[in-house]
Amino acid sequence: MKYWLLKSEPGVFSIDDLSKSKNQTTYWEGVRNYQARNYLREMKIGDKAIFYHNNCASICAAGICEIVKENYPDFTAFDPDDIHYDPKSRKESPTWLMVDVKYLKKFNNPVTLSGMKENKRLQKMRLLQTGNRLSVMPIAKEEFEEIVRMSL
């Protein structure tokens, strides 16, 4: 099993939105970066992910979710009316992919970005490296577990 970190702007879609979704599940749409896309491709059913809130007042690891459907074409890329429309992505050979994720839990104590920066065990995290802009990234099992521990 692998572990991941998924970024989402809570103003657009938050951990609460996920918990209130039908079946507490949603499709992870709109990834338009090749490296992030390749990570989506690696995800397997049962993998777990940190749900991270970014671009907001309280940047934090907000909870965890689980991969419940492996990669399939991101259909929002085919829709001219969608904000993530990409005319270069063809139905015959889709450029962009999505997975389905299911809510597992919202942290009682969200783990703030500054909190993670202060934790020596998390210093190697991709998230903390300067200039990192990936919205989907792998995270070590130990780091995942450390963040969960901090949220208790």
Place this chain on the structure above:
DNA sequence: GCCAACGTTGGC
């Protein structure tokens, strides 16, 4: 709103 760090685009 600022701006550093990336990714993408397109002329050559």
Place this chain on the structure above:
DNA sequence: GCCAACGTTGGC
């Protein structure tokens, strides 16, 4: 294939 210009991300 190089690289300047431009667009985007994301913390602050």
